[in-house]
Amino acid sequence: xxxxxxxxxxxxxxxxxxxxxxxxxxxxxxxxxxxxxxxxxxxxxxxxxxxxxxxxxxxxxxxxxxxxxxxxxxxxxxxxxxxxxxxxxxxxxxxxxxxxxxxxxxxxxxxxxxxxxxxxxxxxxxxxxxxxxxxxxxxxxxxxxxxxxxxxxxxxxxxxxxxxxxxxxxxxxxxxxxxxxxxxxxxxxxxxxxxxxxxxxxxxxxxxxxxxxxxxxxxxxxxxxxxxxxxxxxxxxxxxxxxxxxxxxxxxxxxxxxxxxxxxxxxxxxxxxxxxxxxxxxxxxxxxxxxxxxxxxxxxxxxxxxxxxxxxxxxxxxxxxxxxxxxxxxxxxxxxxxxxxxxxxxxxxxxxxxxxxxxxxxxxxxxxxxxxxxxxxxxxxxxxxxxxxxxxxxxxxxxxxxxxxxxxxxxxxxxxxxxxxxxxxxxxxxxxxxxxxxxxxxxxxxxxxxxxxxxxxxxxxxxxxxxxxxxxxxxxxxxxxxxxxxxxxxxxxxxxxxxxxxxxxxxxxxxxxxxxxxxxxxxxxxxxxxxxx
Amino acid sequence: xxxxxxxxxxxxxxxxxxxxxxxxxxxxxxxxxxxxxxxxxxxxxxxxxxxxxxxxxxxxxxxxxxxxxxxxxxxxxxxxxxxxxxxxxxxxxxxxxxxxxxxxxxxxxxxxxxxxxxxxxxxxxxxxxxxxxxxxxxxxxxxxxxxxxxxxxxxxxxxxxxxxxxxxxxxxxxxxxxxxxxxx
Numbered sequence: 001x002x003x004x005x006x007x008x009x010x011x012x013x014x015x016x017x018x019x020x021x022x023x024x025x026x027x028x029x030x031x032x033x034x035x036x037x038x039x040x041x042x043x044x045x046x047x048x049x050x051x052x053x054x055x056x057x058x059x060x061x062x063x064x065x066x067x068x069x070x071x072x073x074x075x076x077x078x079x080x081x082x083x084x085x086x087x088x089x090x091x092x093x094x095x096x097x098x099x100x101x102x103x104x105x106x107x108x109x110x111x112x113x114x115x116x117x118x119x120x121x122x123x124x125x126x127x128x129x130x131x132x133x134x135x136x137x138x139x140x141x142x143x144x145x146x147x148x149x150x151x152x153x154x155x156x157x158x159x160x161x162x163x164x165x166x167x168x169x170x171x172x173x174x175x176x177x178x179x180x181x182x183x184x185x186x187x188x189x190x191x192x193x194x195x196x197x198x199x200x201x202x203x204x205x206x207x208x209x210x211x212x213x214x215x216x217x218x219x220x221x222x223x224x225x226x227x228x229x230x231x232x233x234x235x236x237x238x239x240x241x242x243x244x245x246x247x248x249x250x251x252x253x254x255x256x257x258x259x260x261x262x263x264x265x266x267x268x269x270x271x272x273x274x275x276x277x278x279x280x281x282x283x284x285x286x287x288x289x290x291x292x293x294x295x296x297x298x299x300x301x302x303x304x305x306x307x308x309x310x311x312x313x314x315x316x317x318x319x320x321x322x323x324x325x326x327x328x329x330x331x332x333x334x335x336x337x338x339x340x341x342x343x344x345x346x347x348x349x350x351x352x353x354x355x356x357x358x359x360x361x362x363x364x365x366x367x368x369x370x371x372x373x374x375x376x377x378x379x380x381x382x383x384x385x386x387x388x389x390x391x392x393x394x395x396x397x398x399x400x401x402x403x404x405x406x407x408x409x410x411x412x413x414x415x416x417x418x419x420x421x422x423x424x425x426x427x428x429x430x431x432x433x434x435x436x437x438x439x440x441x442x443x444x445x446x447x448x449x450x451x452x453x454x455x456x457x458x459x460x461x462x463x464x465x466x467x468x469x470x471x472x473x474x475x476x477x478x479x480x481x482x483x484x485x486x487x488x489x490x491x492x493x494x495x496x497x498x499x500x501x502x503x504x505x506x507x508x509x510x511x512x513x514x515x516x517x518x519x520x521x522x523x524x525x526x527x528x529x530x531x532x533x
Numbered sequence: 534x535x536x537x538x539x540x541x542x543x544x545x546x547x548x549x550x551x552x553x554x555x556x557x558x559x560x561x562x563x564x565x566x567x568x569x570x571x572x573x574x575x576x577x578x579x580x581x582x583x584x585x586x587x588x589x590x591x592x593x594x595x596x597x598x599x600x601x602x603x604x605x606x607x608x609x610x611x612x613x614x615x616x617x618x619x620x621x622x623x624x625x626x627x628x629x630x631x632x633x634x635x636x637x638x639x640x641x642x643x644x645x646x647x648x649x650x651x652x653x654x655x656x657x658x659x660x661x662x663x664x665x666x667x668x669x670x671x672x673x674x675x676x677x678x679x680x681x682x683x684x685x686x687x688x689x690x691x692x693x694x695x696x697x698x699x700x701x702x703x704x705x706x707x708x709x710x711x712x713x714x715x716x717x
Contacts, residue, residue: 034675060698115569118632
């Protein structure tokens with residue numbers, strides 16, 4: 001496995017070497033000549049007069065003298081060549097300039113040269129245009145091109161896939177949080193478990209810890225984390241028999257955790273406008289039920305975050321410094337735009353038949369799909385009896401165009417369990433700037449700082465009966481977004497204040513701007529095959 | 534996965550690869566005409582010959598390609614050199630100045646520019662490697678006629694690039710003045 005890791009981490013270099021090797025092999029085959037020289041006796045010359053392709057004619061004389069002519073013509077009737085230019089001796093000193101009429105019989109050899117266009121210039125121009133197009137796309141829509149937050153990759157048995165993005169909402173030191181993401185689809189093959197930590201964005205990631213949490217699975221079931229941070233065993237999952245969204249029935253998108261997601265377009269007039277999706281389940285005999293839901297965000301929040309930074313412009317540093325100095329006050333202000341946009345509200349009918357919010361779920365971040373459990377204890381039992389008695393209806397309320405839901409299921413809840421915290425035991429590379437990576441991550445007073453392009457393999461020692469455990473990634477830290485030149489032109493402090501104090505209007509004002517890029521943003525981001533959900 | 538750091542390092546590597554992978558030019562700086570000036574150039578190409586003087590001695594000669602006759606190659610440097618064909622073990626003829634340096638910088642710059650392509654650099658950066666390097670490196674190989682142990686077919690082919698492709702039967706080569714003086 002170690003050999004695999006080394007191979008994996010050096011794969012980029014191997015690909016690079018391969019590409020360079022292929023390039024060099026192709027080099028000689030790409031050396032098309034540009035100079036086509038034609039020589040013959042003048043009466044056999046296939047070209048009879050000057051042209052754009054053959055502007056000059058050189059006439060080599062018996063004694064080594066040379067005529068270099070433009071506007072030339074070979075007249076086979078008069079048996080002479082006419083043209084204007086120079087007459088040179090064998091040392092190529094000019095003997096005469098002007099118009100010449102040279103009898104064919106005095107000429108030994110006539111020569112013309114045709115210069116064709118440069119293949120290299122054509123190829124490089126094409127590459128420059130392609131690169132330029134992508135640059136323009138990225139400038140117009142930066143998030144379509146750059147990732148977000150620390151990403152954790154793990155093996156699902158065949159490939160290393162993104163499993164978690166850490167602390168996506170922690171954009172400054174004072175917003176540092178602990179983030180827990182389920183490694184739901186990974187299949188450890190031994191006690192030695194590897195996670196790859198990457199920085200794939202123009203960001204500085206400051207990571208305090210990166211632990212694996214192991215929780216005992218119930219027989220035939222799984223363990224899920226709740227929005228409140230608890231871990232609950234669950235089993236007997238049943239998928240919805242019907243899902244009604246504004247666009248119609250879409251239960252096929254919810255029936256398995258397979259990357260087939262249900263999402264919608266944002267509202268054209270208000271980015272915080274809500275939509276409702278109603279899930280219908282067959283009756284379940286258990287009284288303790290919970291809703292399992294796998295989701296991630298669209299790029300809407302990313303757009304909003306980047307737009308906010310653009311409005312901060314050159315004063316972004318001042319704003320973030322203010323956040324650090326008055327973190328309590330500022331955090332309260334930051335809650336305004338967050339609450340206005342909201343997460344996924346889970347609603348169930350109360351005794352009066354009215355829909356009532358019982359919980360909310362949904363993490364910041366567009367890359368990794370997170371799976372959570374929303375306990376519905378003591379609520380479902382009362383509710384499904386007064387519907388038609390055989391079905392359970394649950395509503396999800398969320399901002400239009402903000403969430404991608406991959407899976408939803410009703411589960412029978414088991415025990416609440418506590419995690420075994422497993423710190424990384426080794427890393428590859430082992431050190432960064434002479435500091436031991438594992439020590440940095442395992443010491444709560446130290447930090448691992450990563451920059452764009454950095455990647456580490458972290459190794460964990462799982463319990464010997466590792467197949468009996470559900471694994472979660474627990475990371476803590478924050479990140480600092482790098483400002484981009486293209487953002488600075490939009491500096492507008494009034495809009496920042498509007499975001500903090502009047503977020504409803506802020507989201508309405510930004511709606512048209514987002515709708516212009518929404519389709520391309522999603523398409524370009526995912527067609528780039530940067531990561532798979 | 535192409536990371537930005539890799540692209541940065543790779544661009545430096547590209548310059549190194551191009552330095553190693555490109556054909557060397559033997560002509561003095563600015564001696565060869567620019568490609569577009571070749572049609573009105575009145576001199577021969579630049580010829581570089583590796584000559585087996587004896588069992589233990591190999592010499593390199595370089596100069597303007599003057600002529601070919603049945604037995605010899607004539608080149609002009611600080612004086613006229615007459616080299617027997619049978620002793621030549623390698624010949625290179627160059628016709629014009631190449632833009633390899635400029636194209637190399639173009640490829641390196643273009644590769645670096647893919648940093649602004651974000652994750653699309655995963656497409657554009659390999660494109661620069663696979664197409665850009667051959668284009669830049671190929672520039673150094675074009676219109677360059679090289680042969681080991683050149684035979685008559687080769688000399689017949691390259692004769693047109695000499696100053697006197699018509700032959701030297703009626704030319705007094707002793708009148709030739711060197712372009713490059715000995716003191717230079």
